[in-house]
Structure formats: structure tokens, C-alpha cells
């Protein structure tokens with residue numbers, strides 16, 4: 516029984532490079548982001564993984580990351596389910612603003628709270644808790660059954676939608692999740708027990 520779940524944040528996007536709050540804005544990968552996605556695929560290949568199904572958000576940076584990974588594995592055409600439940604946290608009024616400009620305007624601490632706290636939403640946007648309230652049910656009802664039936668499942672999504680998922684999988688508290696960062700293009704490889712708890716977790720870093 517494989518019961519394998521791989522989570523990967525998309526490769527660097529144009530707005531990661533420009534240091535802009537992105538959220539639901541649909542921006543492309545940079546050249547570096549494309550290379551990161553392909554390298555992630557190579558690392559998964561070196562692990563001998565083959566996926567049974569893939570899930571991604573409806574934002575192109577995650578979709579393209581997913582497609583590059585599958586191409587590296589020789590799995591172009593694998594069933595891939597797109598759903599906005601996996602989209603990045605909605606950054607509301609901060610979307611499109613420069614992160615350093617936001618720090619200059621509202622202060623370092625306030626911006627950190629908006630970016631990393633569990634239950635404080637940015638103005639007009641979603642908190643991590645709000646994001647988890649759509650990501651977790653989608654995981655439980657739609658993704659997890661494929662893992663528990665013995666499959667190997669890829670989820671290509673976003674920094675904060677995956678932080679919400681990892682928080683629940685790892686049993687982190689609202690305080691612990693504040694410190695958690697997820698690098699672009701670094702697959703997180705989980706093996707689950709039959710009762711859906713985590714048997715092991717490994718970061719596939721370069």
C-alpha cells in the first residue's frame with residue numbers, strides 16, 4: 516500500500532519575483548519558477564514515484580508546476596483535477612501591493628500578522644483559518660480517499676493553501692504555524708497510515 520501524498524508549492528511566480536502580494540491574481544511562472552518545477556519533478560522521479568492522480572488549483576502558476584512535474588515523470592496526460600478550493604489564500608485589498616511598501620505603510624509587525632498569523636485576515640481577504648476552512652474539507656472528501664485507497668497523489672498548490680493543509684496534517688497549533696514557511700518547488704512527501712495519520716514526512720530539497 517503506497518498511501519503517498521506529495522504537496523508542492525508552485526515554482527517562483529512573476530509576482531514572487533516582484534515581491535507583490537498575489538493571492539488569487541493569476542500570474543505566470545518565471546523562468547526560474549519553471550526550472551524549479553522541473554527540478555521538483557526530477558527529485559520525485561529519483562524517488563521512483565509515479566502518480567495515480569494529481570490535484571491543482573485553478574491558478575496557472577500551480578497548474579503549470581503540476582504539468583512540468585508530470586512531464587518530467589513521463590506522466591503527461593495523467594488525470595488532473597483542478598479546483599479553486601486549492602487556490603492561494605485571498606489577500607483581499609493587499610493583492611497587487613508591494614510587500615516592502617506595505618511594511619513601510621502599516622509596520623513590519625502588522626504585515627507579518629497578516630502574512631503568517633492563523634486567524635487575522637488581511638483587509639478584505641482570508642485568514643489562514645478561512646483558507647483552511649475550504650482546503651481541509653476538500654482534502655478530506657476529495658483528495659484523501661485516493662491516498663487511503665493506496666494511491667500516490669500529487670497536490671500542486673500555493674504557499675498558504677498548503678500551509679493550511681500541513682497545519683492540519685502535522686497537528687500544528689495557531690502559534691506554531693506562524694513560523695512555518697514553504698519554499699517554492701520543494702516537494703513535501705507524506706506517507707499515511709491506514710487510519711489517515713501521518714506515518715512519515717520528508718522534504719525533497721535540492
Ligand SMILES: O=C(O)[C@@H](CO)OP(=O)(O)O
Nearest residue numbers: 535536537538603630674
Ligand atoms: O503573495 C502571496 O499570495 C503569498 C505567496 O507568495 O505571499 P506570502 O508569502 O506573503 O503569504
